[in-house]
Amino acid sequence: MKRVVAILGLLAACAEPPPPHGIVLVSIDTLRADHTSPYGAPMAATPTLSRLAAEGTLFERTFSQSNETLFSHASLFTSQLPSDLGRVDYDLTIPDGTPTVASALSDAGWTTGGIVAGGHLARVFGLDDGFQTYVEGQRWGTFQETEPMAARWLDDVAAGDDPFFLFLHSYDCHAPYTKPHVFGRLSTPGYDGFMLDRVHDSITYEKIYNGALYPDLPLSQLVNDRGQRILTPEVHAQLAQHAADPASRRLTLSKDDIAFLKGLYASAALYADLWLQVLLDDLAERNLLDTTTIVVVSDHGEGLLDHGYFNHRDSLHDSATQVPFIVWRPGASEKGVRQREVTRLLDVSPTILGLASIDIPETMQGVDLSTCLDGGSCNTPGTAYSEAVLEMTSVTDGVMRMTVTGAPAHTHAMTTRIQKPAPAFATVWDAGGAPGTEQAMSLLELDPVVLGRLQAGALQARRAGGAR
Numbered sequence: 001m002k003r004v005v006a007i008l009g010l011l012a013a014c015a016e017p018p019p020p021h022g023i024v025l026v027s028i029d030t031l032r033a034d035h036t037s038p039y040g041a042p043m044a045a046t047p048t049l050s051r052l053a054a055e056g057t058l059f060e061r062t063f064s065q066s067n068e069t070l071f072s073h074a075s076l077f078t079s080q081l082p083s084d085l086g087r088v089d090y091d092l093t094i095p096d097g098t099p100t101v102a103s104a105l106s107d108a109g110w111t112t113g114g115i116v117a118g119g120h121l122a123r124v125f126g127l128d129d130g131f132q133t134y135v136e137g138q139r140w141g142t143f144q145e146t147e148p149m150a151a152r153w154l155d156d157v158a159a160g161d162d163p164f165f166l167f168l169h170s171y172d173c174h175a176p177y178t179k180p181h182v183f184g185r186l187s188t189p190g191y192d193g194f195m196l197d198r199v200h201d202s203i204t205y206e207k208i209y210n211g212a213l214y215p216d217l218p219l220s221q222l223v224n225d226r227g228q229r230i231l232t233p234e235v236h237a238q239l240a241q242h243a244a245d246p247a248s249r250r251l252t253l254s255k256d257d258i259a260f261l262k263g264l265y266a267s268a269a270l271y272a273d274l275w276l277q278v279l280l281d282d283l284a285e286r287n288l289l290d291t292t293t294i295v296v297v298s299d300h301g302e303g304l305l306d307h308g309y310f311n312h313r314d315s316l317h318d319s320a321t322q323v324p325f326i327v328w329r330p331g332a333s334e335k336g337v338r339q340r341e342v343t344r345l346l347d348v349s350p351t352i353l354g355l356a357s358i359d360i361p362e363t364m365q366g367v368d369l370s371t372c373l374d375g376g377s378c379n380t381p382g383t384a385y386s387e388a389v390l391e392m393t394s395v396t397d398g399v400m401r402m403t404v405t406g407a408p409a410h411t412h413a414m415t416t417r418i419q420k421p422a423p424a425f426a427t428v429w430d431a432g433g434a435p436g437t438e439q440a441m442s443l444l445e446l447d448p449v450v451l452g453r454l455q456a457g458a459l460q461a462r463r464a465g466g467a468r
């Protein structure tokens with residue numbers, strides 16, 4: 001009898017764990033990795049993320065494939081580069097019939113729900129493909145609104161037997177970083193400067209460059225073909241030009257002003273983190289937490305004057321592209337796993353499908369990381385490729401980053417032999433330190449081995465979609 005028990009035990013140890021009953025993907029919009037506790041911020045910055053990382057698996061170097069909400073989420077859902085879905089501009093949408101993580105799960109019999117905070121995730125942009133339920137909160141809204149909506153959706157899910165997939169999103173860390181009550185002033189409660197009132201207008205952040213506010217800058221806007229009023233992609237170039245004009249009015253921000261603005265962002269991160277805990281509590285109350293896998297990401301980071309701007313659209317630096325990526329599984333055999341390999345938001349959907357034991361559509365370009373959640377090699381390409389408006393593209397190996405402007409012609413050049421003189425459209429950044437401390441260097445100074453790795457990464461990424 002002992003022998004039978006031993007054999008059964010062995011079989012159980014070798015067997016694949018059963019798929020979870022539920023998978024929840026949370027996107028905390030605009031949350032840069034290094035402003036969360038498990039990625040180096042103080043423990044009190046985001047305690048819930050710390051706990052999920054301590055009990056789960058954290059990917060230390062995950063990069064988004066774009067620096068804007070719309071393109072990044074379209075890429076996240078489809079595991080394709082934004083440019084493989086359409087022109088990287090504010091009228092991009094997921095083409096009909098493109099497999100998404102939600103459509104693959106829905107086809108396999110899962111109940112799927114997306115609860116989003118509007119803005120660039122509005123249904124009008126087509127990101128609702130595959131979701132049986134897709135609920136939009138107010139434009140640019142908060143978990144304060146979307147989490148309770150998700151809880152109501154979970155009530156229905158808990159009443160049934162089908163496995164479920166929930167996508168939950170909020171803009172809590174997006175400008176303006178003004179949160180209710182005490183949360184807005186946690187870091188700098190004594191600040192009494194001139195930015196106090198101005199920060200409620202998100203446009204204020206668009207008018208800050210290199211530590212100065214330019215109140216007379218006329219920001220150009222356009223209405224895209226979906227009727228959305230948006231800033232033109234050229235806004236940041238205009239801002240730099242405006243700042244260089246001696247006739248421009250400028251209000252120099254003091255150290256206290258800047259500390260206040262950065263403090264608001266930190267407060268916003270904590271606020272979002274606390275709502276994440278509310279979500280976990282709501283899952284537990286419905287007896288769902290013990291059988292649900294939680295995946296937390298952000299769609300991009302945020303420049304906090306690291307490179308002149310408060311925003312994420314202006315660059316593809318680590319500050320704008322390095323994001324948290326944490327997977328928490330109930331009863332995971334290994335806890336506190338930290339994977340160092342370069343991973344991408346492209347890998348999230350294949351990983352979710354891997355966890356659900358569902359075939360990954362051929363169109364998906366990412367890697368299924370479900371096989372390395374307990375440790376071991378993830379077999380990733382080792383580089384991450386990103387695309388932005390303003391014809392910016394970039395590739396990083398987690399230490400060095402090459403960014404080019406003027407794609408697609410220049411992106412082609414990015415992957416070919418670099419000759420003297422170094423092309424003006426390409427910049428190399430040494431990102432060996434923390435995000436925001438990258439040092440620019442000449443392309444010709446770059447170690448040829450590193451250059452070869454970046455070029456191969458860019459080429460592999462471009463070829464994966466069969467494009468260009």
Ligand SMILES: [Zn+2]
Binds near residue numbers: 068299
């Ligand atoms: Zn976003």
